[in-house]
Amino acid sequence: MPMECPVCGRTIDPQTAAASATYDAQTYYFNSEVCHDRFVADPGSYAGNTGS
Incomplete structure (x- = not known):
């Protein structure tokens, strides 16, 4: 099931x-390591931004 990256909002497949x-x-x-690193640095700013 497609989801949204909580950092950039792009649609991604969790399996890939x-x-x-x-x-x-x-x-x-996350759709990239950059988005992952931004999330890990400040997860409270991005948590809940998945559109689901």
Whole structure:
């Protein structure tokens, strides 16, 4: 099921995502390592921005 990258908002497939991270018991998927690194640096700013 497609999801949105919480950092840039691009649609991604979790199975082919470039990276993932868990925050507050939820797994987030990212379309690039850059988005992953931005999320990890400040997850509170991005958590919940998945459109789901």
